[in-house]
Amino acid sequence: MAINHYEWSWGGPLPELLRHSEVKHALLRDYLVEYFLTLVSSPHQDRIQLTVVDGFCGGGRYRNGAGAAVPGSPIVILEALKEAKARVLHEQQRRKPIEFDVKLVCIDADASAVNHLRHVLEDHGYGDQLRSGAIETLVGEFAGKAEAVIAEAHRRSPKAGRAIFVLDQYGYDKVPLSVMKQIFGVLKRAEAILTFNVDSLINFLSDKNVRDFERKTGVMGAITAADMDKALRGPAWRLRVQAGLYQKITQGSGAGYFTPFFVRPERGHGDFWLLHLSQHWKARDVMADAHWKHHNHFVHYGRAGFDMLSTGYAARIDDDARPQAAFEFDDVASTASQDEMLMQIPQVLAQHRAGIPFKQFFVERVNTTPATEAMVERAVLQLVRDRQVLVIGPDGSQRNVRTALKPDHVIKLPDQRAFSF
Ligand SMILES: C[S@@+](CC[C@H](N)C(=O)[O-])C[C@H]1O[C@@H](n2cnc3c(N)ncnc32)[C@H](O)[C@@H]1O
Structure with missing residues (x-):
C-alpha cells in the first residue's frame, strides 16, 4: 500500500x-x-x-x-x-x-x-x-x-x-x-x-x-x-x-x-x-x-x-x-537502438512504396520508441549512405543529403528494378 x-x-x-x-x-x-x-x-x-x-x-x-x-x-x-x-x-x-x-x-x-x-x-x-x-x-x-x-x-x-x-x-x-x-x-x-x-x-x-x-x-x-x-x-x-x-x-x-x-x-x-x-x-x-x-x-x-x-x-x-530485463538509457542501449532501427526502417518503408515525409515517419512512431528525433535521423542517414534509402525533395528530385534531413524530405526505398529507356 x-x-x-x-x-x-x-x-x-x-x-x-x-x-x-x-x-x-x-x-x-x-x-x-x-x-x-x-x-x-x-x-x-x-x-x-x-x-x-x-x-x-x-x-x-x-x-x-x-x-x-x-x-x-x-x-x-x-x-x-x-x-x-x-x-x-x-x-x-x-x-x-x-x-x-x-x-x-x-x-x-x-x-x-x-x-x-x-x-x-x-x-x-x-x-x-x-x-x-x-x-x-x-x-x-x-x-x-x-x-x-x-x-x-x-x-x-x-x-x-x-x-x-x-x-x-x-x-x-x-x-x-x-x-x-x-x-x-x-x-x-x-x-x-x-x-x-x-x-x-x-x-x-x-x-x-x-x-x-x-x-x-x-x-x-x-x-x-x-x-x-x-x-x-x-x-x-x-x-x-x-x-x-x-x-x-x-x-x-x-x-x-x-x-x-x-x-x-x-x-x-x-x-x-x-x-x-x-x-x-x-x-x-x-x-x-x-x-x-x-x-x-x-x-x-x-x-x-x-x-x-x-x-x-x-x-x-x-x-x-x-x-524484467529492462532497456537502460546508456551507450549500449543507444547502439542497440541504432542497430534495431537500421533493420526496422526499411521494413516500415516497404509498407510505403511511394515514400513518406521524414517528419511524418518520426511523429507516427514517437510514442512507441525510446529514440529521439536526432537518433532516428542518424539511422536514416546511415541507410542513405548505404544506399538502402533514398531522399526525395519536395520537387520530386532525388537529394544527396549527408548531414541533415528536412521535415518534408520524403524517404523511400530505392525502386526494385530500374528501368532505362
Ligand atoms: C512524494 S511527496 C511530493 C514531493 C515533492 N513533489 C518533491 O518532489 O519535493 C507527495 C506529497 O503529496 C502530498 N499529498 C498526498 N495526497 C495528496 C493529494 N491528494 N493532493 C495533494 N497533495 C497530496 C503529501 O502530503 C506529500 O507532501
Whole structure:
C-alpha cells in the first residue's frame, strides 16, 4: 500500500530524499530549463506567460543520504526558471529584455508541509513573490483544487494555453483521469509529468484495492479478476497489467504524445512510471533527450527500436516474479537502438512504396520508441549512405543529403528494378 513517508514541520527533522528522487529532480530541472528556452527561441519575443502547477508539492526541503539539505520540487522549478533566464540573456545576446511571467501554484493536502514550504521559499528569497501572488500555495487535495487551477492557467494564457503540471503523487490513485482530460481539453499546450507507482498497485492486487483504484481514478478495466487470482494468472500477467494500465492512462488522458519511461529505484522499492504527457511531439522529444542524459536511473521496457509496446513490451519476459530485463538509457542501449532501427526502417518503408515525409515517419512512431528525433535521423542517414534509402525533395528530385534531413524530405526505398529507356 502506498503510505506517505514525508513529514515536514518547521524546525523539525527533514525527511530523507532517496537517491532516485534526487535523479527525478535533476530530470525535472533539466527538462524545465530546456522547455523555458524553447519558449523564448525567437529574439523578438519580449514576454512568455504560463503557469506551473506543482500538484503534490511537499515541504520544499529534504536531507539526502549524505545528510545535506537538498531542495524539493517547488525550489527545483524556481531554480530551473532562474537558470533559463540567465542562459537566455547570455546565449541570445538580447537587446530587448524578456519578461518571464511564470506563476507557480503549489498544492499539498498537508497544511504542515505547505507551512514548511512557505518558510523555505522565504529562506530562498522568494518572499516578495509569495506576497504578490506570483507564487501561490494552496492546502487541499489536488483533485479538488484542479478545476480552479486549470481555469486560472487558462485565464493567464487563453490563446496559447500553456501550462505544466508536475503531479508527483506518492502512490497511484490521486490523479483522476477526468482531471487529466480537463487539463488537456482546456489548455491547448498543456504538459504533465505524472508519477505513478505502478508496482505498489500491482504488488497488492485485491478486489478491494482494484475497486478503490478504479473508483478514485476512473481507469477502468485494466486489471481483470484473473489477474488478481494467483491460481489463474497466466504467464506474463504483470506485464499485461502494466501494458493495459499504461494504455488506459495515456489514451484516456486526452494528450497526444507520451514518454513511456520507468524509474527503477534502489533495491526494495518497486518500479514507478514517470509519464510525460503533452500535445506536441517536440515536447516529447525534449523529454526523451533528458532521459538519455540521466540514463542511469531510467528504464523502459521493451525493444530498442520502434513498436516497443506491441512487439517488445510483453516479449522480454524472463520470470514473472523478478523485474524484467529492462532497456537502460546508456551507450549500449543507444547502439542497440541504432542497430534495431537500421533493420526496422526499411521494413516500415516497404509498407510505403511511394515514400513518406521524414517528419511524418518520426511523429507516427514517437510514442512507441525510446529514440529521439536526432537518433532516428542518424539511422536514416546511415541507410542513405548505404544506399538502402533514398531522399526525395519536395520537387520530386532525388537529394544527396549527408548531414541533415528536412521535415518534408520524403524517404523511400530505392525502386526494385530500374528501368532505362
Ligand atoms: C512524494 S511527496 C511530493 C514531493 C515533492 N513533489 C518533491 O518532489 O519535493 C507527495 C506529497 O503529496 C502530498 N499529498 C498526498 N495526497 C495528496 C493529494 N491528494 N493532493 C495533494 N497533495 C497530496 C503529501 O502530503 C506529500 O507532501
